Amino acid sequence: MKQILTPEDLNLLEEKLKSATALPWNVVEDDGVGTAWVIPDVDGNPIALFDYHSEAQNKADAGFVAYARNYMPVLLQEVKNLRKRILELIQSNNNELQRRLDLQTEVNELRKVLENRE
Numbered sequence: 001m002k003q004i005l006t007p008e009d010l011n012l013l014e015e016k017l018k019s020a021t022a023l024p025w026n027v028v029e030d031d032g033v034g035t036a037w038v039i040p041d042v043d044g045n046p047i048a049l050f051d052y053h054s055e056a057q058n059k060a061d062a063g064f065v066a067y068a069r070n071y072m073p074v075l076l077q078e079v080k081n082l083r084k085r086i087l088e089l090i091q092s093n094n095n096e097l098q099r100r101l102d103l104q105t106e107v108n109e110l111r112k113v114l115e116n117r118e
Contacts, residue, residue, distance in 0.1 A: 010076060017072055021047055025066040029059050036062035038069075 002009065021040045025047065029036040034055035038048040048065060050058035 005079065010079060013072070013076060017076070020069065023070055023073075025069045027059070027062045027066050029062070034058060038062050038066050 005013075021044075023040070025038055025040055027036050028039055028046075035049060035051040036059045037046040038050075039046050048062070050062040050065075052058070053061070
């Protein structure tokens with residue numbers, strides 16, 4: 001599994017999200033029944049059936065899938081916003097560093113001028 005998402009990965013995730021069934025996704029489960037369905041809304045057709053594990057695991061997996069789908073757009077936007085902010089901070093830091101270097105150069109030049117006057 002990848003440890004870092006590239007911009008291409010994020011774009012691919014966004015494409016997959018756009019082609020997936022619209023939000024919101026919900027879980028339909030009945031007490032005493034070991035299966036759970038993920039559906040796009042109360043009147044929609046099922047998207048996925050969780051039926052191969054224990055009742056508790058099926059319901060937990062269905063809940064995770066629905067919850068993850070519902071929050072994936074928010075997570076992707078948050079990653080993009082944070083990456084943009086990091087780049088802004090790096091650029092700001094670089095600008096400040098350049099400003100300090102320019103000031104140091106100016107100080108050094110002024111020192112030379114003062115030394116030549118003495």
